[in-house]
Amino acid sequence: MSVSIEFNHVSKQYRLGLVSTRTLSHDLNRWWTVNVRGKEDPYLKIGSVNDRSKKADSEYVWALKDIDFKVEQGEVVGIIGRNGAGKSTLLKLLSKVTGPTTGTIKARGRIGSLLEVGTGFHPEMTGRENIYLNGAILGMTKDEISRKLDEIIDFSGCERYIDTPVKRYSSGMTVRLGFAVAAFLEPEILVVDEVLAVGDAEFQKKAIGKMQNVSQGEGRTVLFVSHNMASIQRLCQSGILLEKGFVSYAGTASETISKYLSEQVVQSEYQNPNPHANQKLVLLSASVGPKTGSLIYTSTPVQIRFTIRVNQPVGHLVVGFNLMSSFQYPLARADYNDQNGAYTLEPGEYEFLFEIPANTLSNGDYKIELDVAEKCVRNYAGEQSVLTFHVDIDEHSHANTFSENISSKMSIIRENWLVGYEKQ
């Protein structure tokens, strides 16, 4: 197989602060050093590593630094990374929206980029007119669009409204229409940025199916950015992990995902650094994880384990945890004595196992605050022992329940109460 895309020491530098205050003096200084004195660009050297959390000590920052990789033809590559790791910049460079600061990118074949769905839609124009406009913007010719028009309209499911101005469309319909056009692009290389996050469940399914056709059936190279690990796992063969503008890992999709998850700020384990503390109760370790596999899906039971040591009998023992949303909203509470009415334990080491049943949590981020305490006296689990975990949407369902995104939704229940249905 031949190489389809090659990144050769590609770097991209941005200036921090207000970009519009780009000053003449800097430009003149740069021009003077580079063109007159023949030296290196003074502003290229001082760029610092792209780390969003630290205060910058330089005015310039490397959004991407020395990116070097190759993509085989027909490969589907998932690009993973935290916010601000440089994923979108990378896609922007590849789709020629902006140029690299140094290095070269080489590619074989047409590059179609899908950084946004429905780019260039004009609200005053009808769906049909916008299909032509959007298609042409994405690089199709008029004939090509005319040939595929019926298929596109059919795929979008907007047939009834195709001669209505797009401004009368619901946002979901606009997205469908936009994706439908993009789905019928025929570039050799397709660059996709998180476009599946929009649209309703039925459409997501269709879109993912279409993307799979594109990559597997037709030998196309796809670069795909998403925060949804499940869809990366399903669609991609290989992955690239970006961190602060560097490629920190490249390998198969599942390797890259687990690498990413292990490096995330998600704390799924806690080990007490001082297990022999001289106190009544000691929390030794705690962990949270799926019952099976390595990722927590909505359909996976979530297990919380922790070990404690009781040094002295405690009058009123509390061993349990609070389940919180990532926004600190308390969701549930579990205790060791829920069922047995016990209030104390003999001295010794104990391991507790809690299990949140499958299909209880909707996808999103959660926190577990441990409680290992003598009631109304002292809590022995400190702030460091707060565990976090992430629930991904199930591979096989596409329910659009995002507890994170729906502020009105306060429950943790992922409504899966359908028992069955049959045709009468």
Place this chain on the structure above:
Amino acid sequence: MNETQEWTTIIKPKDKLLSVDLKELWRYRDLLTLFVKRNIITQYKQTILGPAWFVIQPLMTVFMYMVVFGGIAGIGTDGIPQPLFYLSGTCMWHYFSDCLNKTSTTFVSNSGLFGKVYFPRLVTPLSDVISNLLRFGIQMCLFIVVYIIYAFMGGCPASPNWYLLLFPLLVVMMAGLALGFGLFISSMTTKYRDLSILFSFMVSLWMYATPIVYPLSMVKGKVAAGMDLYTIMCLNPVTPVLETFKYGALGAGEFIGWGWLLYSFVFLVVLLFLGILVFNRTQKSFMDTV
């Protein structure tokens, strides 16, 4: 086979200066027509009068000129009826200034689109220049109608002559000049936004440096700051184009001469060439500065 030959796309920090990809531009010709269509369709959507505004605008402008310049200031019109004289000037000038205003904001007003997808950016200003032709055409029809009315009324000293055959060339030159200036301005304003403020009122002042509300014959022989005012006026590359049209259509004044027309043409070619170069350079990095 040489490896580099196989690559179809090579993205580098900076291209060579002369790397305007005309082939690529040709591949996107469908986009050009669709943009033109979009501009035309959407311009007067949800207005009651719609394209009637194409006609109302010049009529009101001409009326104001008749009151202010013809009436109050008493500026002559080379013996041509005032409405005809002003209309011929404003139609041409408005095409130029509309194109210039549109093309000079190419980067700033399309940044949302340019930030998401690549296509040859030159398509956008080209489509602006072309779609403005419709409006210009309608206004020209208005001019012809007014002309015919005057001709039927009789006693009108205006009459077209053979120079009118230059009309297509003149329109192309107007479009080219507007595009050339627009490309320059749009490239500069991505970095230094104050230039857009400067240019927006420069364009309105520019009109007074062009013989629209007065005939060029008026400045003949006048001297300003030790220089021949006529020559200064003609150095404005729009003047020869406009004057040739007015002479050809109305027989007003006298032909400005092939020399000045050639000057305008050379000016246009150089301007357009440099404009495209600057524009091309800007399009690579403007997303980081705009």
